[in-house]
Amino acid sequence: MSAQSRQLHLNAFLMNVGHHEAAWRHPATNPERDGVDHYVGLAQLAERGKFDSVFLADGLALWNNVRHNFAGRFEPLTLLSALAMATSRVGLIATVSTTYNEPFHVARKFASVDHLSRGRAGWNIVTSAQEDEARNFNQERHLDHHSRYQRAAEFLDVTRALWDSWQDDALVYDKKAGVYADTDRIRPVNHTGRYFSVAGPLNVPRSPQGHPLLVQAGSSEDGREFAARYAEAVFTAQQTLADGQRFYADLKRRAGHHGRPPEQIKILPGIAPILGGTEAEAKRREAELNDLIVPEYGLTQLSKMVGLDLFDHPLDGPLPADLPTVDDINGNKSRFSLVIELARRERLTIRQLLVRLAAGRGHRVFAGTPEQVADQLEQWFTGGAADGFNVMPPYLPGALADFVEQVVPILQRRGLFRTEYEGRTLRDHYRLARPAAGAGVPR
Structure with missing residues (x-):
């Protein structure tokens, strides 16, 4: 891809009424109105801004301190089904853990959402990080870090094989002959491994994208190797341009070791932008949020x-x-x-x-004018630190609306971001090919 045709990718990370931990106390938010209509409005706003995707995080325990802030809400795949009906172009990414699920369930659910959304589903793959989660799933202790990634690798191999257990043309609908599906084009998985035994085939035909987009967020040694092998988009956290450049170069290099071209893995650092008409106004808005901590x-x-x-x-x-x-x-x-x-x-x-x-949990926070925010994104994008950004609005919906209305037009004028969607699926947005049937079957 030429430098001229390369454009950045934007994902809107939707979290309740905002990423800042005091967002629910801010006068511009309505924490008591965080039902499905709230999320529908956010997804439609991201779609109006031509974002590649929206993303829902998840955890499997009530952690943090719910006395002072929200600590969970909707199960994300359920919510994505509602968002799929209220949008038509923006991609829909949900977090699901490989530690406390089974491959058949996950493969079936994501294939279903991909069908419902006509090819806009993405899976943020996590191994879970909290000890509290284990105790909700018949375990006294969390699996150790390395074992979680070993389980995740086998989980992905099985899930991808299940998605490929139907060939694209397996459904023939031959009314005259009485043949609904060509069973020669549907095959079992027959997987037996360390963590899973799965016969297959999946009970959902192959979905519009073949495989929903695979997203990952871990940046440890195990996480990087897992991402280099499987991920197509990576959500990551770096505080400085130099750190971002090192991570970017390292992950692209690792992908090459797995026989993957570097453009097949898109790296999106997180950024929590706080906008103001002037830099002083942006800093004041940041201080107002921090005063509510x-x-x-x-x-x-x-x-x-x-x-x-x-x-x-x-x-x-x-x-x-x-x-x-x-x-x-x-x-x-x-x-x-x-x-x-x-x-x-x-x-x-x-x-x-x-x-x-408070605003980013380790992700970069930047307070400035729309032009200054656009400058930061362009610097990281052209400087070898990012293929796009995981935008984390400090409060919602206002900060996302500000970004769509004030920053996106600047990026568009600079030729860095699309003015219209060029395709229909999430893979189209990220400029990633649809996997051929059989691509996910372990050799």
């Missing part, structure tokens, strides 16, 4: 990120010296490393770190 909420999150209870440590002191090492962390290793490096590089107190994490 409840420290007890952020401390709960931060304690889990760093693997140590911080409630007994002074807010205006540094992180304690006796923190675990990354090898001790059985949750999100890459986010642990990012947060520790951020605190040490900028010599932040715990209170200052809580503020820095």
Whole structure:
């Protein structure tokens, strides 16, 4: 693809009434109105802005501190079904864990959503990161980090084989002969492995995209190798351009080792943009949000990120010296490393770190004018740090509307982003080929 034809990709990460942990307290939000109409409006807004996709995160436990903030809402695939009926072009990505599900269920659900949406489904693959989740699924302890990724790899192999268990032309609808489907074009999977035994075939015909778009977000060593092997889009968190460039180059290199061209994997760092008519106004809006922070909420999150209870440590002191090492962390290793490096590089107190994490949980937060935000995106995109961005509006719907109305037109004028959708499916938006039938069958 020529440099002239390369355009960035935008995903809208939809989270309740916004990504800032105090968004629900902001006068511009209505946390009591976060039902299906709220999400439909957000998806339609992203579609109006020609976004590639919208994304719903998920967790399988009630964590954080629900006394001070929301801690979960709809099951994402169920919600995507509703969004599919209310939109026609924007892609629909949902998080589903490979640790607490089975391949047949997941393959069937995503194939169904892909059919319902006419080819707009995407799966954000996670291995789950919280100990609390294990106790909701008959387990006393979470699987160790490496084992979770081993299970995930087998899970993906089985799921892709199930999606390919029907050939594209298996349905013949021959009324005269009385033949509904050509059973020679439907085959079992007959998988027996370390974690799964699955006969197949799937009970859903092959979907419009063949395989829903595969998305991944882990940036640990295991996560990067998994992404290089399977992922087609990667949601990631980097604080600096240099960190973004290193991650981008590393993941593209790893993809090559798996025989994949670098353009087959799209890297989208997260950014939480806070817009203002002037830089001073944007900084004021950021300060207004941060003034609404409840420290007890952020401390709960931060304690889990760093693997140590911080409630007994002074807010205006540094992180304690006796923190675990990354090898001790059985949750999100890459986010642990990012947060520790951020605190040490900028010599932040715990209170200052809580503020820095409030809007993005480790993703980059940038407050500025629409032009300044567009400049940042262009710098990362043209500088070898991103193929696009996972846009995380600090409060919803207002911050997403501001981005669509103020930043997207600038990117379009610069020739960096589409003015109209060029295709119908999520794979079309990301400029990714539809897998041939049989592509997902392990050799």
